[in-house]
Amino acid sequence: MGTWREGQKIGDTQHIATPEPRKSRFAGRRWIIAGVGTLVLANLLAIGAYANSRFAPDNEGEPGLQDAVPAAVRDGGPVVDTRTGRVASHQVPDRTIVLTFDDGPDPLWTPQVLDVLHKHGVPATFFVLGSQTSRHPEFVDRMVREGHEVGVHTFTHPDLAGMDGWRQRLEISQTRSAIAYAAGVTTPLLRLPYSSGVDSLDNKHWSVVQGAGGQNMVSVFDDTDSRDWARPGVDQIVRSSTPPDGRGAVVLLHDAGGDRSQTVAALDTFIPQMRQRGYRFTTVEGAFGDQAPGLAAGKASRADQIRGGLLVWAVKVADGTNRLLWFLLLLVGALTLIRTLVLFGFALRHARRRRARTWSWGAEVHEPVTVIVPAYNERRTIAAAVRTLATGNHPGIEVLVIDDESDDGTAEEVEALGLPNVRVVRVPGGGKASALNAGIALARHDLLVMVDADTVVTPDAIHKLVQPFADPRVGAVAGNVKVGNRRRLIGLWQHIEYVIGFNLDRRLYDTLRCMPTIPGALGGFRRQAVHEAGGLSRATLAEDTDLTMAIHRAGWRVVYEETAVARTEAPDTLGQLWRQRYRWSYGTMQAMWRHRRAVVEHGASGRFGRRGLPFIALFSVVLPLFAPVLDILAVYGLFFLDRVEALVAWLVVMVIQAVTAILAFRLDREPLRPLWTLPLQQLVYRQMMYLVLVHAAATALTGGLLKWQHLRRSGEVAAEA
């Protein structure tokens, strides 16, 4: 005796015919890979958050104490050089304009600014942000190629005055590296974020200027502020930018950070107007090079370029990851919303139709039924299960227990009951599918009911379950299975899941005629339908799902009868639950893959393949597989975004879950008390289900052999029966 597969004996007695896989050397490393993957994702999210730091546009605040700022600087020119340790301030020569643009590059406005400058043949100085340079290095390259000058405006536009020294150095060095990668040049020019003229320089910012000098940077302020960030109109920008009395000026403008159409239009007016007044346009180096040597851009070293390349690509990949996650969030959100609305609509309609007085499957079915109970080492639960089945009020119930070579006295336990309508058949250990096939072959009647050995039924369950067979098109019926052991938290969570699954999902599937699974715990079948479906296969680990799909493809209707109620024993530890769901997920994927040809077939098979399979794949595999994005972005939001917004978004999701659960409980007339565990379920149970699905998908991809384990029975449900 034993279990055979592919012509080979693969094991002795087992509950299900799958061999024990070898202990994989890879098993322990899975967690390492998962850990490293999580670490990489966390890094990318952190880099993305850093590069996406929000900042306010430039504005004028009141300066602080200014007593430490030398008077020569406060009353001097806009270029302050502290590189040599000595303070030097330089004025713009008369009738000279230095156009400076902050906050870019921007993919929309920077090219327009460059076009206007090119049209008038005017050079300018662009103080770029490192983060923006990382995203659009091509515009920085264009600036340098067209003869413009590039300076540093920090990486993320923070107010450097409030930061530690290392952070200030990091902001400047990162931006220089990004420029080095983008344009192959290194620059000594710096403009501090939120700075304006030197007269507003206070003590805190003065220390930043001195620190920048230590990094060989020259700080550039402005003489005239166009105030274009406030979008005051083209004429006002021109007026604000114009220096008085033929004096020279460093003009502050912006090529990013908002709508810059007024800036572009103002430039087109400002340049010819100032030229008419005898002004010349130049860069910072062009205006101050004679007074302050070493302002020209130099060639970037290879090391700087490599460092910049790493940074630029890190930002690009982080941005891409961020975009992907947000896209997935939208997709998951939209699918969840659609599914919830569809569930509500269809479930309510289904319930209303079934509860109508006029509803009937047809003439009452009294045909005898064979109830097949496959059992392997179920001594603790089998007696209660068989007793509730055999004493049901349907006329002519035959209970056929198929003992799959149990060694705990399961068969003897049944025989000891001495019930006249119960037969025990001992078969060689071949697994659940083989046992059920044997039961089908030995059944005396044409209506079959398959029930798990850990499940007890209500007295009228079998009678109600077979009523849909009044319709000759119905080939299989799903019963309403509930979790019987609800004393522990894990049982309550599964109870909630079962009630939602059976009262909303199954009603929806019933309406759409794409029921993916007749539960092994309680399902009714027409023998002819099972035969046409080819019986139960051992090719998948979800033989119930596989059989249900095959029955669909054979052209039979598969329906849900919510009044046929059974209570089953659910796993009572997280480890057992993990193993059960891992098998279910893997088995469902196997069954879908096995029936994939239905998509291109004609007739009933094609109808199921094109309507049911994509629906099942979308909502049973794809949506749960991507659903973790909800939790990832909730955590991301708590750390890097507005915490209140993130919390509200997460609470909205929970409210949707709660409303869904309440509806399901009301439809099933279940007390709402267990729903107090719902918030906790969203924090532990849901995430565990994600991981199980990912685990199953990984096993399917790698071709690993899934291990079947016989779940430990507590006998709690049987004891209460």
Added chain:
Amino acid sequence: MPDRFVGRARTDDAIRHDAPRPTTSGTVRGRADKPDVATQAIRLPDATQAIFVDRSGRRGRRLRWTAYAVLLLVLVLLALLWLSQVAVVG
């Protein structure tokens, strides 16, 4: 009614004209039917073949090593990135 030839047809095969005699050399010579290489037994699909399972383990090994390589590359790049930042501000 035309004459009907009943019996063995004549053949040019020289060997068949020879009278049977014991072999004179150590090497056994003769004719044997050629093996039928054109026909092969049909291998029926195994209904118990587990779906997705790759018993050779080749697919899993390839995917695993690809994952290792990608993760290692990403880890090295991340380490380089962080080190290059720390080196400048340190």
